[in-house]
Amino acid sequence: MNKALTIIIPTYNMEKYLDKCLRSLVIEKSDTLALLEVLVVIDGATDKSLEIANQYQETHPETFRVIEKPNGNYGSCINRGLKEATGKYIKILDADDYAVTENLEKLVLFLSQSDVDLVITNFQKVNERGEIFESSKFYAQPDTELNFSAIDPKKTMEMHMVTYKTENLRALGYTQTEKISYTDQEWIFMPMVTVQKFYYLDITVYNYLWGREGQTMDAAVYLKSQTQLMIVCLAMIREYKNCETDFTHKAYLTERLYKNLKRIYRTALVDNPDVDLQPLIAFDGLLKRQSRDAYKLVSRCKLRGRYPYIWVWRLLKYKRTPSLIKYFL
Incomplete structure (x- = not known):
């Protein structure tokens, strides 16, 4: 059958x-x-x-x-x-x-x-x-x-x-x-x-x-595995750049990409203020070289719709702004 x-x-x-x-x-x-x-x-x-x-x-x-x-x-x-x-x-x-x-x-x-x-x-x-x-x-x-x-x-x-x-x-x-x-x-x-x-x-x-110890969505596991999601996002960007499709499908792909990029940056810059930023800094450089569009896309992330924390972080040459982030949370 x-x-x-x-x-x-x-x-x-x-x-x-x-x-x-x-x-x-x-x-x-x-x-x-x-x-x-x-x-x-x-x-x-x-x-x-x-x-x-x-x-x-x-x-x-x-x-x-x-x-x-x-x-x-x-x-x-x-x-x-x-x-x-x-x-x-x-x-x-x-x-x-x-x-x-x-x-x-x-x-x-x-x-x-x-x-x-x-x-x-x-x-x-x-x-x-x-x-x-x-x-x-x-x-x-x-x-x-x-x-x-x-x-x-x-x-x-x-x-x-x-x-x-x-x-x-x-x-x-x-x-x-x-x-x-x-x-x-x-x-x-x-x-x-x-x-x-x-x-x-x-x-x-x-x-x-949900809630199984050790699963990939566990906060502690996810934090340790940030570089893996970065690799996934870079793979998605390569596919995105080479994709020839209509506006509707492109809009969907853009939004999915944005959500994953936002998650990477927010995890390191907002949710875990003591985490080592070197992997994120390296990823940010790769992102800029691989896709200027994706690099600009993630700059639109804002806390409470007001504070463009990724744009500011880049402007300050990768320095944290904990007081501002705390204020806007």
Whole structure:
């Protein structure tokens, strides 16, 4: 049977969470489950992740497939999964997250009849106990086919929401940066240029675990990994510069780029006043050389809409202004 959806699950030492993740994908109706392909990409894991994944492959061989590979971090798992996917559509599910099973079933059935380039669904943040503490919905007219221009680039767009048509990503020659984290931002960047028509299916499919110790969004981990996001942003800028697309898609890419650049500068200059600024200074120089447009773009960042702290920081030759920042916070 032709697969409607491939779900890629990058997996590195996730034995604590993987069973719950995979169990959430076991749709009760066998004919619907047969439309789903799940690629569990074991990224050189040293725990029992492979054993857990193999159990699902043995129980549901028509749906689950385990792929073992040497460790190459998140992007390498996506790249391998994209090569092996057979589904008409493709989606990413992190191994510490899990699906809302009954809504995943609705998504799979919808995709089996759909031909749009992108399907957007909702997600919710959950804690370790499975308690929902934040729900994120998309801002567009629900349950209807829309042009890409209906996407407001300033509104929430996260990788948990998106399901792309697989053939579009392959035609684009899409790959994610390997050996580093935070490449999920690439997943909601360049692939969007392939989207002409999308559909907002107003259901919550994705449970995003928030607050796990050691996850990339943990504040302490993120601060230590700033250079990785810098590498991701520079890769996005290279793609951005070489992209020939229409105004609507360019506006979306510009806003995504701005949000990621803003996060880098704010983390170092505002949120962590004692952090070493040498990595940011080096990044700022690279940004200026690589893209004057992106360099100017980030200058528009202001605290409370008034204080252009990045512009001032550059004007003062990379000196901090803690009193002014404190005043405007």
